[in-house]
Amino acid sequence: MHYRVIPPTPALSNYLECFWTLQSRSTPSLLSPERILPDGCTEIVFNLAASFKRYHCKNTIEVQPQSLFVGQMRRFAMIEPxxxxxxxxxxxxxxxxxxxxHFPLAEMTDKIIDLDLVWNRFSRELAEKIHLAHSTQERIRLAEKALLARLDRRQDGDKTIEGAINTIIARDGLVAIDRLQKKLQLSSRQLERKFQERVGLSPxxxxxxxxxxxxFKAAARHRPLPWSFIAAECGYFDQAHFIHDFKAFSGQTPAMYFSEAHEMSEYFTRKNRLSDFYNTTA
Structure with a gap:
Protein backbone atom coordinates (compact mmCIF):
# COMPACT_ATOMS: atom_id res chain seq x y z
CA MET A 1 0.00 0.00 0.00
CA HIS A 2 1.07 3.56 -0.64
CA TYR A 3 0.36 6.14 2.09
CA ARG A 4 0.90 9.85 1.58
CA VAL A 5 0.46 12.84 3.90
CA ILE A 6 -0.04 16.42 2.65
CA PRO A 7 -0.13 19.51 4.91
CA PRO A 8 -3.13 21.86 4.64
CA THR A 9 -3.11 25.48 3.55
CA PRO A 10 -1.91 27.86 6.32
CA ALA A 11 -5.46 29.23 6.60
CA LEU A 12 -6.58 25.82 7.92
CA SER A 13 -3.43 24.68 9.71
CA ASN A 14 -4.84 25.55 13.15
CA TYR A 15 -7.65 23.06 12.59
CA LEU A 16 -6.32 20.37 10.24
CA GLU A 17 -3.39 18.09 10.90
CA CYS A 18 -3.15 16.91 7.31
CA PHE A 19 -4.77 15.44 4.25
CA TRP A 20 -3.83 11.84 3.52
CA THR A 21 -4.25 9.24 0.81
CA LEU A 22 -4.00 5.46 0.97
CA GLN A 23 -3.94 3.39 -2.21
CA SER A 24 -3.58 -0.26 -3.13
CA ARG A 25 -4.69 -2.49 -5.98
CA SER A 26 -4.77 -5.68 -3.92
CA THR A 27 -7.26 -8.34 -4.88
CA PRO A 28 -9.86 -9.44 -2.29
CA SER A 29 -8.12 -12.80 -1.80
CA LEU A 30 -5.09 -10.98 -0.36
CA LEU A 31 -7.07 -8.80 2.03
CA SER A 32 -8.06 -9.46 5.63
CA PRO A 33 -9.58 -7.54 8.57
CA GLU A 34 -7.31 -5.09 10.38
CA ARG A 35 -7.54 -3.29 13.70
CA ILE A 36 -7.53 0.51 13.55
CA LEU A 37 -6.56 1.86 16.97
CA PRO A 38 -7.48 5.20 18.58
CA ASP A 39 -5.13 8.05 17.66
CA GLY A 40 -6.70 11.10 19.32
CA CYS A 41 -8.06 12.66 16.11
CA THR A 42 -11.34 12.93 14.25
CA GLU A 43 -11.40 12.43 10.49
CA ILE A 44 -13.44 12.64 7.33
CA VAL A 45 -12.74 9.80 4.90
CA PHE A 46 -13.83 9.54 1.27
CA ASN A 47 -13.67 6.04 -0.21
CA LEU A 48 -13.02 6.30 -3.95
CA ALA A 49 -12.91 2.57 -4.74
CA ALA A 50 -14.27 -0.71 -3.35
CA SER A 51 -16.36 -0.69 -0.18
CA PHE A 52 -15.02 -1.46 3.28
CA LYS A 53 -16.62 -3.82 5.75
CA ARG A 54 -16.66 -3.15 9.48
CA TYR A 55 -16.89 -6.02 11.94
CA HIS A 56 -18.91 -5.42 15.10
CA CYS A 57 -19.33 -7.56 18.18
CA LYS A 58 -21.58 -10.62 17.93
CA ASN A 59 -20.17 -11.24 14.43
CA THR A 60 -22.29 -8.57 12.73
CA ILE A 61 -20.84 -7.00 9.57
CA GLU A 62 -21.62 -3.52 8.24
CA VAL A 63 -20.79 -2.28 4.74
CA GLN A 64 -19.53 1.23 5.33
CA PRO A 65 -20.75 4.29 3.41
CA GLN A 66 -18.40 5.81 0.85
CA SER A 67 -18.09 9.08 2.80
CA LEU A 68 -17.47 8.85 6.54
CA PHE A 69 -17.16 11.02 9.60
CA VAL A 70 -14.94 9.23 12.12
CA GLY A 71 -15.33 10.47 15.67
CA GLN A 72 -12.87 10.00 18.50
CA MET A 73 -12.33 6.30 19.14
CA ARG A 74 -11.92 4.78 22.58
CA ARG A 75 -11.41 1.25 21.27
CA PHE A 76 -10.24 -0.39 18.06
CA ALA A 77 -12.37 -0.69 14.93
CA MET A 78 -12.06 -3.86 12.84
CA ILE A 79 -12.32 -3.08 9.13
CA GLU A 80 -11.63 -4.91 5.89
CA PRO A 81 -11.40 -3.68 2.29
CA HIS A 102 -21.13 23.18 15.07
CA PHE A 103 -21.97 20.66 17.81
CA PRO A 104 -20.04 19.10 20.73
CA LEU A 105 -17.58 16.45 19.54
CA ALA A 106 -18.61 14.15 22.40
CA GLU A 107 -21.76 13.42 20.38
CA MET A 108 -19.58 11.65 17.79
CA THR A 109 -17.31 9.69 20.14
CA ASP A 110 -17.02 6.01 19.14
CA LYS A 111 -19.06 6.64 16.00
CA ILE A 112 -18.11 6.02 12.37
CA ILE A 113 -21.08 7.30 10.42
CA ASP A 114 -22.21 8.49 7.02
CA LEU A 115 -20.98 12.05 6.48
CA ASP A 116 -24.49 12.94 5.25
CA LEU A 117 -25.73 12.60 8.84
CA VAL A 118 -23.31 15.33 9.89
CA TRP A 119 -23.42 17.81 7.00
CA ASN A 120 -26.53 16.82 4.99
CA ARG A 121 -26.63 18.32 1.47
CA PHE A 122 -23.28 20.06 1.98
CA SER A 123 -21.55 16.70 2.38
CA ARG A 124 -23.28 15.13 -0.63
CA GLU A 125 -22.16 17.97 -2.89
CA LEU A 126 -18.60 17.79 -1.59
CA ALA A 127 -18.46 13.99 -1.86
CA GLU A 128 -19.62 14.11 -5.47
CA LYS A 129 -16.93 16.65 -6.36
CA ILE A 130 -14.24 14.66 -4.52
CA HIS A 131 -15.19 11.48 -6.39
CA LEU A 132 -15.16 13.23 -9.78
CA ALA A 133 -11.81 14.96 -9.20
CA HIS A 134 -8.88 13.70 -11.28
CA SER A 135 -6.04 14.21 -8.80
CA THR A 136 -5.19 14.46 -5.12
CA GLN A 137 -4.32 18.13 -5.50
CA GLU A 138 -7.73 18.84 -6.99
CA ARG A 139 -9.40 16.99 -4.10
CA ILE A 140 -7.39 19.00 -1.59
CA ARG A 141 -8.38 22.25 -3.31
CA LEU A 142 -12.06 21.25 -3.21
CA ALA A 143 -11.89 20.15 0.42
CA GLU A 144 -10.10 23.31 1.54
CA LYS A 145 -12.61 25.53 -0.25
CA ALA A 146 -15.51 23.67 1.37
CA LEU A 147 -13.98 23.76 4.85
CA LEU A 148 -13.15 27.46 4.65
CA ALA A 149 -16.76 28.14 3.65
CA ARG A 150 -18.02 26.17 6.66
CA LEU A 151 -15.49 27.47 9.18
CA ASP A 152 -17.24 29.14 12.12
CA ARG A 153 -14.67 31.50 13.61
CA ARG A 154 -17.09 32.40 16.41
CA GLN A 155 -16.27 28.97 17.87
CA ASP A 156 -12.56 29.57 17.50
CA GLY A 157 -10.00 30.87 19.91
CA ASP A 158 -10.09 28.72 23.07
CA LYS A 159 -6.38 29.06 23.71
CA THR A 160 -6.74 27.36 27.08
CA ILE A 161 -7.70 24.03 25.53
CA GLU A 162 -5.15 24.38 22.73
CA GLY A 163 -2.47 24.95 25.34
CA ALA A 164 -3.59 21.89 27.30
CA ILE A 165 -3.61 19.73 24.16
CA ASN A 166 -0.15 20.91 23.14
CA THR A 167 1.21 20.12 26.60
CA ILE A 168 -0.29 16.62 26.57
CA ILE A 169 1.04 15.89 23.08
CA ALA A 170 4.51 17.24 23.81
CA ARG A 171 4.74 14.90 26.80
CA ASP A 172 3.18 11.87 25.08
CA GLY A 173 0.28 11.86 27.52
CA LEU A 174 2.49 11.72 30.62
CA VAL A 175 0.72 14.62 32.31
CA ALA A 176 -0.85 14.95 35.76
CA ILE A 177 -4.33 16.32 35.01
CA ASP A 178 -4.75 17.92 38.44
CA ARG A 179 -1.55 19.91 37.93
CA LEU A 180 -2.60 20.84 34.40
CA GLN A 181 -5.95 22.23 35.51
CA LYS A 182 -4.29 24.28 38.24
CA LYS A 183 -1.83 25.68 35.71
CA LEU A 184 -4.73 26.61 33.43
CA GLN A 185 -6.74 27.98 36.38
CA LEU A 186 -9.69 25.74 35.60
CA SER A 187 -11.73 23.47 37.83
CA SER A 188 -11.77 19.76 36.99
CA ARG A 189 -15.37 20.13 35.81
CA GLN A 190 -14.51 23.06 33.52
CA LEU A 191 -11.58 21.24 31.95
CA GLU A 192 -13.65 18.08 31.47
CA ARG A 193 -16.51 20.02 29.85
CA LYS A 194 -14.22 21.89 27.46
CA PHE A 195 -12.43 18.70 26.40
CA GLN A 196 -15.67 16.78 25.84
CA GLU A 197 -17.05 19.66 23.79
CA ARG A 198 -14.03 20.39 21.60
CA VAL A 199 -12.07 17.11 21.58
CA GLY A 200 -14.74 14.49 22.29
CA LEU A 201 -12.79 12.84 25.11
CA SER A 202 -11.96 13.53 28.72
CA PRO A 203 -8.44 14.94 29.25
CA PHE A 216 4.30 2.28 18.92
CA LYS A 217 7.16 4.76 18.75
CA ALA A 218 9.05 2.81 21.40
CA ALA A 219 8.30 -0.55 19.76
CA ALA A 220 9.67 0.72 16.45
CA ARG A 221 13.04 1.40 18.13
CA HIS A 222 13.43 -1.88 20.01
CA ARG A 223 13.80 -5.42 18.66
CA PRO A 224 13.14 -7.86 20.22
CA LEU A 225 10.35 -6.15 22.14
CA PRO A 226 11.25 -5.79 25.85
CA TRP A 227 7.76 -5.23 27.26
CA SER A 228 8.87 -4.31 30.78
CA PHE A 229 11.25 -1.68 29.37
CA ILE A 230 8.59 -0.28 27.01
CA ALA A 231 6.06 -0.17 29.85
CA ALA A 232 8.45 1.88 31.98
CA GLU A 233 9.47 4.16 29.10
CA CYS A 234 5.83 4.92 28.29
CA GLY A 235 4.89 5.77 31.87
CA TYR A 236 2.91 2.70 32.92
CA PHE A 237 2.98 1.70 36.58
CA ASP A 238 4.19 -1.80 35.69
CA GLN A 239 4.02 -4.37 32.90
CA ALA A 240 0.63 -5.68 34.05
CA HIS A 241 -0.82 -2.16 33.87
CA PHE A 242 0.62 -1.73 30.39
CA ILE A 243 -0.80 -5.02 29.10
CA HIS A 244 -4.22 -4.29 30.59
CA ASP A 245 -4.37 -0.81 29.03
CA PHE A 246 -3.12 -1.99 25.63
CA LYS A 247 -5.70 -4.79 25.56
CA ALA A 248 -8.48 -2.33 26.47
CA PHE A 249 -7.65 -0.34 23.33
CA SER A 250 -6.76 -3.12 20.90
CA GLY A 251 -8.59 -6.23 22.11
CA GLN A 252 -5.25 -8.07 22.16
CA THR A 253 -2.18 -8.31 24.34
CA PRO A 254 0.88 -6.45 23.01
CA ALA A 255 2.56 -9.75 22.14
CA MET A 256 -0.46 -10.91 20.13
CA TYR A 257 -0.85 -7.58 18.35
CA PHE A 258 2.80 -7.19 17.33
CA SER A 259 3.03 -10.80 16.17
CA GLU A 260 0.52 -10.06 13.40
CA ALA A 261 0.92 -8.10 10.18
CA HIS A 262 -0.86 -4.73 10.07
CA GLU A 263 -0.16 -3.50 6.57
CA MET A 264 -2.89 -0.86 6.58
CA SER A 265 -3.38 0.08 10.22
CA GLU A 266 0.33 0.75 10.86
CA TYR A 267 0.03 3.93 8.82
CA PHE A 268 -2.28 5.30 11.51
CA THR A 269 -0.10 4.33 14.46
CA ARG A 270 3.65 4.16 13.93
CA LYS A 271 3.98 6.89 11.32
CA ASN A 272 2.95 10.54 11.22
CA ARG A 273 1.64 10.70 14.75
CA LEU A 274 0.31 13.80 16.41
CA SER A 275 3.61 15.06 17.81
CA ASP A 276 5.09 15.03 14.30
CA PHE A 277 2.61 17.75 13.32
CA TYR A 278 2.86 19.91 16.43
CA ASN A 279 5.68 22.30 17.13
CA THR A 280 5.46 21.99 20.90
CA THR A 281 7.78 22.23 23.83
CA ALA A 282 7.38 20.51 27.16
Missing part, protein backbone atom coordinates in the same frame (compact mmCIF):
# COMPACT_ATOMS: atom_id res chain seq x y z
CA UNK A 82 -13.27 -5.71 -0.30
CA UNK A 83 -11.03 -4.85 -3.25
CA UNK A 84 -8.98 -1.95 -4.55
CA UNK A 85 -8.20 0.63 -1.85
CA UNK A 86 -8.28 4.33 -2.71
CA UNK A 87 -8.96 6.59 0.26
CA UNK A 88 -8.77 10.36 0.63
CA UNK A 89 -8.80 11.59 4.22
CA UNK A 90 -9.02 14.84 6.15
CA UNK A 91 -7.45 14.49 9.59
CA UNK A 92 -8.38 17.20 12.07
CA UNK A 93 -6.28 18.31 14.98
CA UNK A 94 -7.68 17.03 18.29
CA UNK A 95 -9.91 20.11 18.78
CA UNK A 96 -10.01 21.12 15.12
CA UNK A 97 -13.28 19.58 13.92
CA UNK A 98 -15.38 21.54 16.41
CA UNK A 99 -15.37 24.76 14.35
CA UNK A 100 -16.78 22.85 11.35
CA UNK A 101 -19.33 20.55 12.98
CA UNK A 204 -7.46 11.77 31.11
CA UNK A 205 -8.61 9.51 28.27
CA UNK A 206 -6.83 11.70 25.73
CA UNK A 207 -3.64 11.20 27.75
CA UNK A 208 -4.16 7.43 27.64
CA UNK A 209 -4.40 7.51 23.84
CA UNK A 210 -1.21 9.57 23.53
CA UNK A 211 0.56 7.11 25.80
CA UNK A 212 -0.67 4.27 23.58
CA UNK A 213 0.83 6.01 20.56
CA UNK A 214 4.12 6.35 22.45
CA UNK A 215 4.15 2.55 22.72
Missing amino acids: TGEVQLFGIRFRPAGAYVFT KFFCRILRLQKV
Whole structure:
Protein backbone atom coordinates (compact mmCIF):
# COMPACT_ATOMS: atom_id res chain seq x y z
CA MET A 1 0.00 0.00 0.00
CA HIS A 2 1.07 3.56 -0.64
CA TYR A 3 0.36 6.14 2.09
CA ARG A 4 0.90 9.85 1.58
CA VAL A 5 0.46 12.84 3.90
CA ILE A 6 -0.04 16.42 2.65
CA PRO A 7 -0.13 19.51 4.91
CA PRO A 8 -3.13 21.86 4.64
CA THR A 9 -3.11 25.48 3.55
CA PRO A 10 -1.91 27.86 6.32
CA ALA A 11 -5.46 29.23 6.60
CA LEU A 12 -6.58 25.82 7.92
CA SER A 13 -3.43 24.68 9.71
CA ASN A 14 -4.84 25.55 13.15
CA TYR A 15 -7.65 23.06 12.59
CA LEU A 16 -6.32 20.37 10.24
CA GLU A 17 -3.39 18.09 10.90
CA CYS A 18 -3.15 16.91 7.31
CA PHE A 19 -4.77 15.44 4.25
CA TRP A 20 -3.83 11.84 3.52
CA THR A 21 -4.25 9.24 0.81
CA LEU A 22 -4.00 5.46 0.97
CA GLN A 23 -3.94 3.39 -2.21
CA SER A 24 -3.58 -0.26 -3.13
CA ARG A 25 -4.69 -2.49 -5.98
CA SER A 26 -4.77 -5.68 -3.92
CA THR A 27 -7.26 -8.34 -4.88
CA PRO A 28 -9.86 -9.44 -2.29
CA SER A 29 -8.12 -12.80 -1.80
CA LEU A 30 -5.09 -10.98 -0.36
CA LEU A 31 -7.07 -8.80 2.03
CA SER A 32 -8.06 -9.46 5.63
CA PRO A 33 -9.58 -7.54 8.57
CA GLU A 34 -7.31 -5.09 10.38
CA ARG A 35 -7.54 -3.29 13.70
CA ILE A 36 -7.53 0.51 13.55
CA LEU A 37 -6.56 1.86 16.97
CA PRO A 38 -7.48 5.20 18.58
CA ASP A 39 -5.13 8.05 17.66
CA GLY A 40 -6.70 11.10 19.32
CA CYS A 41 -8.06 12.66 16.11
CA THR A 42 -11.34 12.93 14.25
CA GLU A 43 -11.40 12.43 10.49
CA ILE A 44 -13.44 12.64 7.33
CA VAL A 45 -12.74 9.80 4.90
CA PHE A 46 -13.83 9.54 1.27
CA ASN A 47 -13.67 6.04 -0.21
CA LEU A 48 -13.02 6.30 -3.95
CA ALA A 49 -12.91 2.57 -4.74
CA ALA A 50 -14.27 -0.71 -3.35
CA SER A 51 -16.36 -0.69 -0.18
CA PHE A 52 -15.02 -1.46 3.28
CA LYS A 53 -16.62 -3.82 5.75
CA ARG A 54 -16.66 -3.15 9.48
CA TYR A 55 -16.89 -6.02 11.94
CA HIS A 56 -18.91 -5.42 15.10
CA CYS A 57 -19.33 -7.56 18.18
CA LYS A 58 -21.58 -10.62 17.93
CA ASN A 59 -20.17 -11.24 14.43
CA THR A 60 -22.29 -8.57 12.73
CA ILE A 61 -20.84 -7.00 9.57
CA GLU A 62 -21.62 -3.52 8.24
CA VAL A 63 -20.79 -2.28 4.74
CA GLN A 64 -19.53 1.23 5.33
CA PRO A 65 -20.75 4.29 3.41
CA GLN A 66 -18.40 5.81 0.85
CA SER A 67 -18.09 9.08 2.80
CA LEU A 68 -17.47 8.85 6.54
CA PHE A 69 -17.16 11.02 9.60
CA VAL A 70 -14.94 9.23 12.12
CA GLY A 71 -15.33 10.47 15.67
CA GLN A 72 -12.87 10.00 18.50
CA MET A 73 -12.33 6.30 19.14
CA ARG A 74 -11.92 4.78 22.58
CA ARG A 75 -11.41 1.25 21.27
CA PHE A 76 -10.24 -0.39 18.06
CA ALA A 77 -12.37 -0.69 14.93
CA MET A 78 -12.06 -3.86 12.84
CA ILE A 79 -12.32 -3.08 9.13
CA GLU A 80 -11.63 -4.91 5.89
CA PRO A 81 -11.40 -3.68 2.29
CA THR A 82 -13.27 -5.71 -0.30
CA GLY A 83 -11.03 -4.85 -3.25
CA GLU A 84 -8.98 -1.95 -4.55
CA VAL A 85 -8.20 0.63 -1.85
CA GLN A 86 -8.28 4.33 -2.71
CA LEU A 87 -8.96 6.59 0.26
CA PHE A 88 -8.77 10.36 0.63
CA GLY A 89 -8.80 11.59 4.22
CA ILE A 90 -9.02 14.84 6.15
CA ARG A 91 -7.45 14.49 9.59
CA PHE A 92 -8.38 17.20 12.07
CA ARG A 93 -6.28 18.31 14.98
CA PRO A 94 -7.68 17.03 18.29
CA ALA A 95 -9.91 20.11 18.78
CA GLY A 96 -10.01 21.12 15.12
CA ALA A 97 -13.28 19.58 13.92
CA TYR A 98 -15.38 21.54 16.41
CA VAL A 99 -15.37 24.76 14.35
CA PHE A 100 -16.78 22.85 11.35
CA THR A 101 -19.33 20.55 12.98
CA HIS A 102 -21.13 23.18 15.07
CA PHE A 103 -21.97 20.66 17.81
CA PRO A 104 -20.04 19.10 20.73
CA LEU A 105 -17.58 16.45 19.54
CA ALA A 106 -18.61 14.15 22.40
CA GLU A 107 -21.76 13.42 20.38
CA MET A 108 -19.58 11.65 17.79
CA THR A 109 -17.31 9.69 20.14
CA ASP A 110 -17.02 6.01 19.14
CA LYS A 111 -19.06 6.64 16.00
CA ILE A 112 -18.11 6.02 12.37
CA ILE A 113 -21.08 7.30 10.42
CA ASP A 114 -22.21 8.49 7.02
CA LEU A 115 -20.98 12.05 6.48
CA ASP A 116 -24.49 12.94 5.25
CA LEU A 117 -25.73 12.60 8.84
CA VAL A 118 -23.31 15.33 9.89
CA TRP A 119 -23.42 17.81 7.00
CA ASN A 120 -26.53 16.82 4.99
CA ARG A 121 -26.63 18.32 1.47
CA PHE A 122 -23.28 20.06 1.98
CA SER A 123 -21.55 16.70 2.38
CA ARG A 124 -23.28 15.13 -0.63
CA GLU A 125 -22.16 17.97 -2.89
CA LEU A 126 -18.60 17.79 -1.59
CA ALA A 127 -18.46 13.99 -1.86
CA GLU A 128 -19.62 14.11 -5.47
CA LYS A 129 -16.93 16.65 -6.36
CA ILE A 130 -14.24 14.66 -4.52
CA HIS A 131 -15.19 11.48 -6.39
CA LEU A 132 -15.16 13.23 -9.78
CA ALA A 133 -11.81 14.96 -9.20
CA HIS A 134 -8.88 13.70 -11.28
CA SER A 135 -6.04 14.21 -8.80
CA THR A 136 -5.19 14.46 -5.12
CA GLN A 137 -4.32 18.13 -5.50
CA GLU A 138 -7.73 18.84 -6.99
CA ARG A 139 -9.40 16.99 -4.10
CA ILE A 140 -7.39 19.00 -1.59
CA ARG A 141 -8.38 22.25 -3.31
CA LEU A 142 -12.06 21.25 -3.21
CA ALA A 143 -11.89 20.15 0.42
CA GLU A 144 -10.10 23.31 1.54
CA LYS A 145 -12.61 25.53 -0.25
CA ALA A 146 -15.51 23.67 1.37
CA LEU A 147 -13.98 23.76 4.85
CA LEU A 148 -13.15 27.46 4.65
CA ALA A 149 -16.76 28.14 3.65
CA ARG A 150 -18.02 26.17 6.66
CA LEU A 151 -15.49 27.47 9.18
CA ASP A 152 -17.24 29.14 12.12
CA ARG A 153 -14.67 31.50 13.61
CA ARG A 154 -17.09 32.40 16.41
CA GLN A 155 -16.27 28.97 17.87
CA ASP A 156 -12.56 29.57 17.50
CA GLY A 157 -10.00 30.87 19.91
CA ASP A 158 -10.09 28.72 23.07
CA LYS A 159 -6.38 29.06 23.71
CA THR A 160 -6.74 27.36 27.08
CA ILE A 161 -7.70 24.03 25.53
CA GLU A 162 -5.15 24.38 22.73
CA GLY A 163 -2.47 24.95 25.34
CA ALA A 164 -3.59 21.89 27.30
CA ILE A 165 -3.61 19.73 24.16
CA ASN A 166 -0.15 20.91 23.14
CA THR A 167 1.21 20.12 26.60
CA ILE A 168 -0.29 16.62 26.57
CA ILE A 169 1.04 15.89 23.08
CA ALA A 170 4.51 17.24 23.81
CA ARG A 171 4.74 14.90 26.80
CA ASP A 172 3.18 11.87 25.08
CA GLY A 173 0.28 11.86 27.52
CA LEU A 174 2.49 11.72 30.62
CA VAL A 175 0.72 14.62 32.31
CA ALA A 176 -0.85 14.95 35.76
CA ILE A 177 -4.33 16.32 35.01
CA ASP A 178 -4.75 17.92 38.44
CA ARG A 179 -1.55 19.91 37.93
CA LEU A 180 -2.60 20.84 34.40
CA GLN A 181 -5.95 22.23 35.51
CA LYS A 182 -4.29 24.28 38.24
CA LYS A 183 -1.83 25.68 35.71
CA LEU A 184 -4.73 26.61 33.43
CA GLN A 185 -6.74 27.98 36.38
CA LEU A 186 -9.69 25.74 35.60
CA SER A 187 -11.73 23.47 37.83
CA SER A 188 -11.77 19.76 36.99
CA ARG A 189 -15.37 20.13 35.81
CA GLN A 190 -14.51 23.06 33.52
CA LEU A 191 -11.58 21.24 31.95
CA GLU A 192 -13.65 18.08 31.47
CA ARG A 193 -16.51 20.02 29.85
CA LYS A 194 -14.22 21.89 27.46
CA PHE A 195 -12.43 18.70 26.40
CA GLN A 196 -15.67 16.78 25.84
CA GLU A 197 -17.05 19.66 23.79
CA ARG A 198 -14.03 20.39 21.60
CA VAL A 199 -12.07 17.11 21.58
CA GLY A 200 -14.74 14.49 22.29
CA LEU A 201 -12.79 12.84 25.11
CA SER A 202 -11.96 13.53 28.72
CA PRO A 203 -8.44 14.94 29.25
CA LYS A 204 -7.46 11.77 31.11
CA PHE A 205 -8.61 9.51 28.27
CA PHE A 206 -6.83 11.70 25.73
CA CYS A 207 -3.64 11.20 27.75
CA ARG A 208 -4.16 7.43 27.64
CA ILE A 209 -4.40 7.51 23.84
CA LEU A 210 -1.21 9.57 23.53
CA ARG A 211 0.56 7.11 25.80
CA LEU A 212 -0.67 4.27 23.58
CA GLN A 213 0.83 6.01 20.56
CA LYS A 214 4.12 6.35 22.45
CA VAL A 215 4.15 2.55 22.72
CA PHE A 216 4.30 2.28 18.92
CA LYS A 217 7.16 4.76 18.75
CA ALA A 218 9.05 2.81 21.40
CA ALA A 219 8.30 -0.55 19.76
CA ALA A 220 9.67 0.72 16.45
CA ARG A 221 13.04 1.40 18.13
CA HIS A 222 13.43 -1.88 20.01
CA ARG A 223 13.80 -5.42 18.66
CA PRO A 224 13.14 -7.86 20.22
CA LEU A 225 10.35 -6.15 22.14
CA PRO A 226 11.25 -5.79 25.85
CA TRP A 227 7.76 -5.23 27.26
CA SER A 228 8.87 -4.31 30.78
CA PHE A 229 11.25 -1.68 29.37
CA ILE A 230 8.59 -0.28 27.01
CA ALA A 231 6.06 -0.17 29.85
CA ALA A 232 8.45 1.88 31.98
CA GLU A 233 9.47 4.16 29.10
CA CYS A 234 5.83 4.92 28.29
CA GLY A 235 4.89 5.77 31.87
CA TYR A 236 2.91 2.70 32.92
CA PHE A 237 2.98 1.70 36.58
CA ASP A 238 4.19 -1.80 35.69
CA GLN A 239 4.02 -4.37 32.90
CA ALA A 240 0.63 -5.68 34.05
CA HIS A 241 -0.82 -2.16 33.87
CA PHE A 242 0.62 -1.73 30.39
CA ILE A 243 -0.80 -5.02 29.10
CA HIS A 244 -4.22 -4.29 30.59
CA ASP A 245 -4.37 -0.81 29.03
CA PHE A 246 -3.12 -1.99 25.63
CA LYS A 247 -5.70 -4.79 25.56
CA ALA A 248 -8.48 -2.33 26.47
CA PHE A 249 -7.65 -0.34 23.33
CA SER A 250 -6.76 -3.12 20.90
CA GLY A 251 -8.59 -6.23 22.11
CA GLN A 252 -5.25 -8.07 22.16
CA THR A 253 -2.18 -8.31 24.34
CA PRO A 254 0.88 -6.45 23.01
CA ALA A 255 2.56 -9.75 22.14
CA MET A 256 -0.46 -10.91 20.13
CA TYR A 257 -0.85 -7.58 18.35
CA PHE A 258 2.80 -7.19 17.33
CA SER A 259 3.03 -10.80 16.17
CA GLU A 260 0.52 -10.06 13.40
CA ALA A 261 0.92 -8.10 10.18
CA HIS A 262 -0.86 -4.73 10.07
CA GLU A 263 -0.16 -3.50 6.57
CA MET A 264 -2.89 -0.86 6.58
CA SER A 265 -3.38 0.08 10.22
CA GLU A 266 0.33 0.75 10.86
CA TYR A 267 0.03 3.93 8.82
CA PHE A 268 -2.28 5.30 11.51
CA THR A 269 -0.10 4.33 14.46
CA ARG A 270 3.65 4.16 13.93
CA LYS A 271 3.98 6.89 11.32
CA ASN A 272 2.95 10.54 11.22
CA ARG A 273 1.64 10.70 14.75
CA LEU A 274 0.31 13.80 16.41
CA SER A 275 3.61 15.06 17.81
CA ASP A 276 5.09 15.03 14.30
CA PHE A 277 2.61 17.75 13.32
CA TYR A 278 2.86 19.91 16.43
CA ASN A 279 5.68 22.30 17.13
CA THR A 280 5.46 21.99 20.90
CA THR A 281 7.78 22.23 23.83
CA ALA A 282 7.38 20.51 27.16
